[in-house]
Structures are given as C-alpha cells and as structure tokens.
Amino acid sequence: MNNSSPKKQWLVETDSSVVAQKSFQMILDAAKKALQEKGIFRIVLAGGTTPERIYRMLAEARCDWQNWEIFLGDERCLPETSAERNSQMAMQTWLDHIDIPATNIHFMPSELGAETAATSYAETIKNKMPFDMVLLGMGEDGHTASLFPGHEHDETELVHAVHNAPKPPADRVSLSASSLSNSEQVLIIITGAGKRESVKAWNQGESLPIASISAIDTLTVMLDSDASPE
C-alpha cells in the first residue's frame, strides 16, 4: 500500500438526489479509467439505504459490465434470500438488471455464520486488492460498513466477524478498515439530518469508525446539506 496521504475532498451538495447523481458519475468515471488502464474495474459496494438510488441509476446505465467485479464492504448474518441483506438490496436495485457474469459478483456467505464467512471472504479478496473504488455509507452512530463504535478487532484481519452490533442483526461480517482503505478511490456518501451529529463529532476529531477510513489516491466525502453541520 502507498504510505503517502491521499487527496481528500469534502463535498456538500444541496440534496440527496444531487449526491446520488454525482456519486453515480464518479463511479462511471472511475470505471472508465480503470477499464482503460488495466481492463478490469473492482468496486466494493456499501449496504444500507443511502446507496439505493445510485444503484438504480447504475441499473439504467449503458455500460459493458463484463469486466466489472463487485464486492461487498459488509453483510448481515441472515438467510441468503433475506430482504435485509445488503446483497439482496444490491441485486434488486442494480445487479439483477444488468448483464454481468455471476462469477464477477462476490458476496459474503454470511448465512454460514460470521466467523466462517469472514475467513472465506478474506480468501476471496486477498488477491483482488487494491480495489479501484470503495463506496461507503455512515450510520447515525458513526459506524461504517459493519465497523461499530466501541468494537475492537484484530487489525491483522482482512475481514472481521462482527457480533453484538447495536443495529440489527447483531451478527455481521465486515471488511477491516485497512481493507476498505486499500482502494484507489474511497467515496463516502452521507445524507439526512440524522447523520449530522456524527459528522460533527467526526469533524471534531472523535475516534469514530468512519474516521479510520483512508484511501490510496482520493478520499471523497459527499454529504447533502441536511447531513452537513455547517
């Protein structure tokens, strides 16, 4: 990994639809660059509700998806077809609607339990990094992916088994902060007034999980005006 500091940009947009539109364009631009330079684009997806609108836009985009490779930043330990799984959200909003080889989609087998899934997914990603783009959201408590405030993990792990998550379900699987940061670009998208206090705490230097994320080249934080403390 590159030890120099990444470029950082903090963008405040008028509303969540502008955040979605600009994020969508950043993803397409990153894909175009990676595909031109090396013929493959590896992106790690965020779960939760914030990225849904972006994924729906991607479902409508005219792209050659053959050389996109999809990963997840975190997953919830629930049955494979549960609507609460991040993989199901990504399939329903985007991946079910495009012509991408199934072998290019790498979900976490979290139905097998957090430990088994974390070990398995570490094998999946270990030769796929650095990623080209990591997309992240942030919860109201400052968690990102399934890295929660107050939780401690073995920093040598690529992927963590997560238990006792304060947001259900309690059992989850998450890429580590260093795996999530092992990406040319990291794009963090934050919308809604419910996130404002955590954004403020992050700005004031509180050691929230979101604050542990970096990037190789560029770290972008894109917020809507509701989430911005200014």
Ligand SMILES: O=C1O[C@H](COP(=O)(O)O)[C@@H](O)[C@H](O)[C@H]1O
């Ligand atoms: O549980 C999760 O929460 C965060 C934030 O979700 P949001 O609904 O507030 O966008 C999400 O980034 C993470 O992937 C997910 O598992």
